[in-house]
Amino acid sequence: MAAEPRRDEHQGSKTSGVTRYAVISVAELRRRLGERMTVAIDVTLPSLAVVASRSVPDRPVTGSVVIESIERGVTVHGSVRFDWTGECRRCLEEVSGHLESEIDEIYQIGAPADSDLIELLEDKVDLLPLVRDAVLAGLPLAPLCRPDCAGPDPERYPTLLEPDELSEPPEADPRWAGLSALVLGQ
Numbered sequence: 341m342a343a344e345p346r347r348d349e350h351q352g353s354k355t356s357g358v359t360r361y362a363v364i365s366v367a368e369l370r371r372r373l374g375e376r377m378t379v380a381i382d383v384t385l386p387s388l389a390v391v392a393s394r395s396v397p398d399r400p401v402t403g404s405v406v407i408e409s410i411e412r413g414v415t416v417h418g419s420v421r422f423d424w425t426g427e428c429r430r431c432l433e434e435v436s437g438h439l440e441s442e443i444d445e446i447y448q449i450g451a452p453a454d455s456d457l458i459e460l461l462e463d464k465v466d467l468l469p470l471v472r473d474a475v476l477a478g479l480p481l482a483p484l485c486r487p488d489c490a491g492p493d494p495e496r497y498p499t500l501l502e503p504d505e506l507s508e509p510p511e512a513d514p515r516w517a518g519l520s521a522l523v524l525g526q
Contacts, residue, residue, distance in 0.1 A: 363464050363465070363466045363467075364377070364379060364407065364464065364465045364466075364467065365463060365464050366407060366409070366414050366447075366460075366463050366464065366465055367463035369407060369409050369414065370409045370413075370414065370463060371409075372409060373409055373410065373411065374408065374409060374410075375408070375409045376406055376407065376408045376409075377406070377407045377408075378404055378405075378406055378407075379404060379405050379406075379407060379418075379467065380402075380403075380404050381401065381402060381403045381404060381405065381418075381420055381467065381471060382400050382401075382402050383400065383401055383468065383471060384398055384399065384400050384401070385401055385471070385472055385475060386398055388472065388475060388476065390476060390479050394424060394425075394426040394427075394479045394480065394483065395424065395425055395426065396422055396423065396424055396425075396475055396479070397423055397424075397425055399422075399423050401420050401421070401422040401471055401475055402420065402421050402422075403418060403419050403420035403421050403440075403443075403471075404418050404419075405417060405418030405419075405443055405467065405470075406418055407465060410446070412448050412449045412450065413446060413447045413448035413449055413451075413457075413460045414446075414447050414460065414465060415444075415445070415446050415447075416443060416444070416445045416446075416447065416465065416467070416470060417443065417444050418442075418443050419440050419441060419442050419443060419474075420440070420441055420443065420471055420474050420475060420478075421438065421439070421440045422438070422439060422441070422475050422478070423436065423437070423438050424436060424437055424438075424439060424479055424480070426479075426480065426483045427483070428483060428484055428485035428489055429482040429483060429484060430484065430485075430489045430490070430491040430492075431485060431489050431490075431491055431492050431493070432492065433485050435483050435484070435485045437480070437483070439478050439479075439480075440478070441474040441475060441477060441478030442474065443470050443471070443474050445458055445470055446458065447459070447460040447465055448460055
């Protein structure tokens with residue numbers, strides 16, 4: 341039997357055994373060890389970006405998590421799915437995709453400050469920071485438009501050299517002159 345969350349303006353509404361995304365009260369859930377509640381996530385995270393090259397468009401982030409009662413707290417396990425856009429690391433053309441990122445956290449009453457546990461305050465779990473962190477951690481570090489991307493199109497982005505750069509080699513730094521006497525590979 342799933343725990344029924346309290347309803348107020350900050351709570352989710354329970355429909356067909358699944359609570360819609362919001363700040364969730366886990367007071368009833370925590371009364372029985374091992375009790376579980378499924379929470380559906382459907383939220384838009386505006387202006388979420390890592391550098392200028394990777395971002396999450398203003399489209400819903402969806403998914404679900406299971407909140408389970410444990411001694412002195414609750415666990416939150418699940419995943420979120422989201423779209424992303426960015427620039428190809430080689431050709432700088434726009435690239436986009438759809439990813440899924442896992443959520444796995446523990447909320448505990450009296451969690452030590454130097455631990456990875458999250459403090460459970462007032463028997464409420466705010467999923468927004470978890471969703472935000474999962475999405476940011478899930479964004480690709482160096483996306484490619486395709487695995488065989490050769491880089492910038494030379495017709496569109498030609499490499500231009502100044503005429504004097506073609507005729508004369510650059511002047512050597514005198515501090516490195518002693519290295520020219522070395523012969524490598526013998």
